[in-house]
Amino acid sequence: MPGFEFIIYYIILGSFVGVAAGLMGIGGGGIIVPTLTTLFLMQGMAPAEVVHMALGTSMATIVITSFASLRAHHKRGGVIWDVVKMMTPGILIGTFLATFLASVLSSFYLAIFFSIFMAYVSIQMFLNKKPKPSRKLLNAPGQFFSGSIIGAISALVSIGGGSLSVPYLIWQNVDIKKAIGTSAAIGFPIAVSGTLGYIINGWDHTNMSHLVFGYVSLPAFFIIAFCSYFTAPIGVKLTHILPVQITKRIFALLLITLSIKMLSSFI
Structure with missing residues (x-):
């Protein structure tokens, strides 16, 4: 069980x-x-498994945050469920299979991949780069294939897919607010499949005396998920209040700073 200070950090x-x-x-x-x-390194966790544990625990918390977020967006009519239904089979397969690849990569290489990807996301977000809407919604096979790619990359960096699915949906002429809401819904099957994969692949690391289940730290998961569930609707409300561009740039700087800090831990 983590010390009191780490419980505060999780909250x-x-x-x-x-x-x-x-x-x-x-x-x-x-x-x-x-x-x-x-935080895991500060608690003395083995460097060889620390990124895997962070990825698995993160994916588990996204199950809760994405569900809370999609409910809030659904209430505002912001989810295109036909797209979610077409993408979900591909998402489930791509996400689950990618966790097997993640399990055989070292923490060092996972950290490098994560940092590079987040740097790309941060730059796109900071510059407000948006794909030019050029077509209508893809058919079912196209959505299935796109879902599998988005799911696979999401599993390797343990994200809900928003940084990929939002621009992907905008490219198909989906309104930005509906793209965000639909992305939140897409994040749920990504998180469920990814969590299952990280639990299976990390099963040998299960240690219930330390409250570790596969590659999921149960204390971190429960505390982070509990707090995020109740604060996600606040974010949805802020979407309609705050200047989106300024918010994105601040968030982009935060992402790149955290990624550099993570990478520096292994160099």
Whole structure:
């Protein structure tokens, strides 16, 4: 069981992630993974498994944050469920299979991949780069294939897929607010499949005396998920109040800072 100070850290992390999930249509993995990596290292966890544990725990918390976020967006009519239904089979398969790849990669290489991907996401977000809407919604096979790719990348960096699915949906002429809401809904099957994969692949690391279940730290999961569940609706409300561009740039700087901090832990 983590000490009292780490419980406080988890509460702060979960509360912040919940707001970010609702505000940006993301699962929060870009914040959770580097932060948990640092916190787990501070608690003496083996460096060889620390990133895997951060990825698995992050994915488990996204189950809760994405569900809370999608409910809030659904109430506002912001989810295109036909797209979610077409993408979900591909998402489930791509996400689950990618966890097997993640399990055989070292923490060092996972940290590098995560940091590079988050740097790309941060730059796109900071510059407000948006794909030019150029077509209507893809058919079912196209959505299935896209879902599998988004799911696979999401599993490797333990995100809810928002940084990929939002621009993907905008490219198909989906309104930005509906793209964010639909992305939140897409994050749920990504998180469920990814969590299952990280539990199975990390089964040998299960240690119930330390409250570790596969590659999921149960104390971190429960505390972060509990706090984020109640703060996600706040983020959804802020979407309609705050200046989106300024918020995105601040968030982009935070992501890149956390990613650099994570990478520095292994260099």
